[in-house]
Amino acid sequence: MTKCEYRDSLIMDPAPIALFCFNRPAHLRRVLEALRANALASASTLYVFCDGPRRAEDEALVSEVRQVAHAAAGFARVEVRCSAVNLGLAGSIISGVTEVVARHGRIIVLEDDLVTSPFFLTYMNEALREYEPVDAVASIHGYLYPISRPLPETFFLRGADCWGWATWARAWSQFEADGSKLLRRLDESGEGKAFDYGGTYPYRRMLEDQIAGRNDSWAIRWHASVFLNHGLTLYPGRSLVLNIGNDATGTHSRRTRSFDGGLSSSPIRVEPVPVTACLEAEQAFSDFFRGQRGGLLKRLARHVLGRWGS
Template sequence: MTTAVALFLFKRPEETARVFAEIARARPPVLLLIADAPRPDRPGEAELCAQARAVVEQVDWPCTVKRNYAEHNLGCQRRLHSGLDWVFSECGQAIVLEDDCLPHPDFFRFCEAMLSRYRDDTRIGHIGGSNLQFGRRRGPESYYYSRYNHVWGWASWRRAWAQYDVSLRQWPALRDGGWLRDLLGDTELVLSWTRIFDDVHAGKVDTWDYQWTYCCWTQNQLAVLPAVNLISNIGYGAGATHTQTAGPYAELPLQALDAELLHPRWMIRDDQADQYTERMHGYRPRTWRKAWSRRLRRWLRGG
């Protein structure tokens, strides 16, 4: 492979070792390591951070290794967005993994192919490795276009990341101008995403990924998502930052990608796949409740 890989790590040496083993198998020419520092009030965390950092020192292939290790704890939002700023200042394009995102070997091949194919096509801002359709393949193509840029294993370019704004400074003006209504065209979606972006803008959410969605949407950019799942999140549990309780997305099975990629004939967003994502993620809560209410009534009637 020829593309740089960025790995974010913190305090999970076992998960880091599993993800690093797949990176080593892919043998990227450049490895960018980004780590947060331990929190001084958490007993044992410093040792775990040191163990995780020791794992990624075991580079045994020709590779340029660059490190960006925090001297004090930054937290999820600041560490991720500052680390990604650094990654895309170093590289024009990169593949990004976190220490709980276990990739299928085909993930790297898929990212490289898509990075090359859409490098200069500004209609695309994000390449994802996750397929969260639970086995529903929408067509014969090897991937589809989506408005949802899943970030459990992904890739992008400097040109796309350059528009990222962690504070959503222009959000109030866009909100008041009806931008989301024009973009999404659905009252439930508009209400859900207005609440999300309001909370991010107010500093109530310690995350970076909603801002990346906002970034792609404000640039009218789509995501490329594989037709099969290439990333398994192995980080659910007590040591996680945001995924302490196992849910339906925990450790989804991995599947090999088509040996020869079949590209979509048209660049049209897959609305059926996106609607499924919206229901599963709760972006359409009333629609979801109505659907399950209908199913329950049918079951109670015996049909």
């Protein structure tokens, strides 16, 4: 296949996008506006999953979110799914992703506070196409922490991530919803320290909290599921996602700019790289986590593992 034929095939058959939202209409408008600016948006099917209100006070904003979702334009097709009850972020994402991958075999996943670069969909679709036949690759990620050192154009890390990501049905089938099973497997593996990036990030504690009911994070279970199956996630060397939800509007979020690295002003080249964890990037992530002190690290954990439903 020539480069032009490859590009044409992406335009003809891009992966569907699933966008999960709850009660932040202004955020959703910004996310949709940025997503529409992507070259592949007009060829993409967009699913918008709108969660139901938790309490009576949510109803007005939830209704406004649904109006914004139904008015979404600039995509090949828009399908809006509105839940009559509040599923929470975990329930909404698990059921929504399962539905879409069963129908299409692959998916790109966003939440209502993730603003994307105009190059996001191209990167995601190129990477999905490049690594679809590689069983060791479980997902593609679009966000990168504001790391001070330069990293490769793309690289792999073990496990999964949650701020603008994509996967295939073959990888999502490995998702284990039972946190207790995951924790037992983690303890039996003896890789608890590696799971926590050398002790610099509290992933294990987040999994324990999920089991105890102190959070309902889908993301920690997705990360653990992929990690324990020795799966890899492809990251960009420059971020294609900006989280605008760190503004105290989410259920568990507080205002912070610690994770804002801006959006890449140039495309990410998706070319074959060694399908193994990048030690340079692992060290850079560990150094970033180590640099977050005290309460900031706790807020980082909350932001990474889900806001309005955790």
